[in-house]
Amino acid sequence: MKGLLLKDFYSVCKYCRFFAIVVGVFLIVSYFGDGNLFFTIYPCLIAGMVPITLISYEDRDKWHIFAQTLPFTRAQIVSAKYITGLCSVGIMLLLTAIAQTIQMVNAQSFLWADLGQLLLLILSIGLIFPAIALPIVFQFGVEKGRILFIVMIAMAGGGTAALINVELADTFLAGKTALVIVLVCAGAAVLYALSWLLSIQLYKRRQLR
Amino acid sequence: MNAIEIKNLCKSYPGFSLDHLNLTLPSGCIMGLIGENGAGKSTTMKLILDIIRQDQGTVTLLGRDNRDRLQLTKQDIGVVLDEVGICGCLNPKQVGKIMAHAYSNWDSQTYAGYLKTMAIPENKPFQSFSRGMKMKLGIAIALSHRAKLLLLDEATSGLDPVIRDEILTMFSEFTRDETHAVLMSSHIVSDLEKICDYIAFLHRGKLLLCQEKDRxxxxxxxxxxxxxxxxxxxxxxxxxxxxxxxxxxxxxxxxxxxxxxxxxxxxxxxxxxxxxxxxxxx
Amino acid sequence: MTILIDNKSGMPIYEQICSQIKAQIISGALQEDEALPSIRNLAKDLRISVITTKRAYDELEREGFLYTIAAKGCFVAPKNVELLREENLKKIESYMDKILQLAAACNLSKGDILEMMTNLMEE
Incomplete structure (x- = not known):
């Protein structure tokens, strides 16, 4: 298991440099920007997709077959990807938190509650996407999984952006939104866990060629 | 003890079926699996490792069924498949560190020794390697964790005759220990003829013959x-x-x-x- | 000990091992009670099949040229005059076999062969 995580770490370092640049740009834009949430949320969304990016590289290199010759269980192979996902979302969340804090302090509008809610919202989004995408990828392979996912993003992208703006506006009006966000985040966490278990079951049955 | 016992192994795909395969590889021996392309050699290897599921029959590896905690059995098995599926971005040094966490018996000194004798560059990414070099790294990994059984699928193809001979000698030396065994497939029959104790012919998913080579x-x-x-x-x-x-x-x-x-x-x-x-x- | 394996000759490999070890025992190059290499080591050094090597040793043991001590290995058996005679008789037989094959090829009759033999012996 440690071996698999180490492998993911090496791969992330190598393949995700491009992501790092994008993320850097977005963090800066979100700092100077007019508070458009897209730029704030996007880095975490990308971080959530890191496991899928890795799997696509692995499939190309036939690592998914090679890993089967090593002393790992299929459950371990699946779990490694979910843990990598958690780590990358976690790190990105931390970076976003720092960027947002600086921005809020500079704008003299720092509020713990605002920051907390924003981060929970971002975390939810960072978890929901891989939670839906990973089982598809583990069942059908990355090619089919990717197509499905692009469709999903296109649909969800516009929808959530609109929704979030409405919700955030609500935050200042009613206290209830905080509760909604906490519930959404808890839901996302549960979804991630269920997705994890589902992927293990699916991958155990998968025939690899 | 037998290193591998395959009984009535069946598997069908559209357009191909492996038909009631029976094979026994005793410890201390090398068996060569010969067959034309599409005869079922790779399918057999993948079935042995449970990468694809058997429809019927049993596979026993080093005394344990291959559906029973295979990850433990795999600690004692070295595998080289026709395509060494190491991620292109990794270099042999990183691969060594990953394997050290994967295999409880990983021997980093032996590994370093193989990298040196086979002239594998430590710090170059795997994707820059030639096919022969990739194969050599695969073989180095398979031989560096004190395995008892080697499964080699076309492990010598794509290598030049001199290196092939060196590698065959390594496999042959591997079975100097009577608890070790090797199952290797190839369509370079002369390679198998050089080092095998047993020869098995596979043709269109059927075993045509399995016999002691010299007999x-x-x-x-x-x-x-x-x-x-x-x-x-x-x-x-x-x-x-x-x-x-x-x-x-x-x-x-x-x-x-x-x-x-x-x-x-x-x-x-x-x-x-x-x-x-x-x-x-x- | 010298053993040279020829993969191209039609002679089975176990027979090549047997006959060469025998010859060295008979000539005295291999001494009584001398240890022979283990089956596995001999096979791997010669790069031949372990099973074939085992067959050669089994054959030699059955014929009384070597003996095995469990966990210690194989050793050259004490020379046995009767055995040597037997061995030479076998050799003669095999040469005679070749004579017959050649004779068949040039249509020699039994009488012709016997006559040639008698002539040779009288010389």
Missing amino acids: LKEEYAIVHCTTEDLQVISPSAIQGVKKTAYGVEAIVARSAIPSGMAISPMDIEQLFIFMVKEASEI
């Missing part, structure tokens, strides 16, 4: 004669015939050859080609 060579010989002369020999003793305008060449059981007929020793490759042709005609 085969003792049992059969090549007869060069006329078509009429060949009729003297009982048809059941004839494994295969090649006819030309000027005579015939046939692989025949030595016991059935009348004395005085010109014979020459047979090599495994000839036997395989003759048998496959014969099987295809039926």
Whole structure:
């Protein structure tokens, strides 16, 4: 298991440099920007997709077959990807938190509650996407999984952006939104866990060629 | 003890089926699996490792069923498949560190030694390697965790003759220990003939033959004669015939050859080609 | 000990090992009670099949040329005059076999062969 995580770490370092640049740009834009949430949320969304990016590289290199010759269980192979996902979302969340804090302090509008809610919202989004995408990828392979996912993003992208703006506006009006966000985040966490278990079951049955 | 016991193994895909395969590889021995492309060699290897699921039958590896905690059994198995699936971005040094966490018996000194003797650059990414170099790294990994069983699928193909010979020697040396065993597939029959104790022929998912190599060579010989002369020999003793305008060449059981007929020793490759042709005609 | 394996000759490999070890025992190059290499080591050094090597040793043991001590290995058996005679008789037989094959090829009759033999012996 440690071996698999180490492998993911090496791969992330190598393949995700491009992501790092994008993320850097977005963090800066979100700092100077007019508070458009897209730029704030996007880095975490990308971080959530890191496991899928890795799997696509692995499939190309036939690592998914090679890993089967090593002393790992299929459950371990699946779990490694979910843990990598958690780590990358976690790190990105931390970076976003720092960027947002600086921005809020500079704008003299720092509020713990605002920051907390924003981060929970971002975390939810960072978890929901891989939670839906990973089982598809583990069942059908990355090619089919990717197509499905692009469709999903296109649909969800516009929808959530609109929704979030409405919700955030609500935050200042009613206290209830905080509760909604906490519930959404808890839901996302549960979804991630269920997705994890589902992927293990699916991958155990998968025939690899 | 037997390193591998395969009983009634079946697997069908559209357009291919592996039909009730039975194979036993005793410890201390090297078995060569020979077959043309698509004969089922890679399928067999993947079934053994449970990468694809068997429809029927059992596979026992080092005394344990391959569906029972295979990850523990795999600690003692070294595998090199025809395509070494290491992520292109990793370099051999990183691979070594990953393997050290994967195998409880990983021997980083042995590994470093192989990298050195096989001239594998430590810090170059895997994707920049030639096919031969990739294979060599795969072999180095398979030999660096004190495995008891090696499964090699086309592990020598794509390598030049000198390196192939060196690697074959390494496999042969591996079985100096009587608790070690090797199952290797190849279509370079001469490689297998060099080091194997047992030879198995696979053709269209069926096992044509599994025999001790030297017995085969003792049992059969090549007869060069006329078509009429060949009729003297009982048809059941004839494994295969090649006819030309000027005579015939046939692989025949030595016991059935009348004395005085010109014979020459047979090599495994000839036997395989003759048998496959014969099987295809039926 | 010298053993040279020829993969191209039609002679089975176990027979090549047997006959060469025998010859060295008979000539005295291999001494009584001398240890022979283990089956596995001999096979791997010669790059031949372990099973074939085992067959050669089994054959030699059955014929009384070597003996095995469990967990210690194989050793050259004390020379046995009767055995040597037997061995030489076998050799003669095999040469005679070749004579017969050649004779068949040039259509020699039994009488012709016997006559040639008698002439040779009288010389």
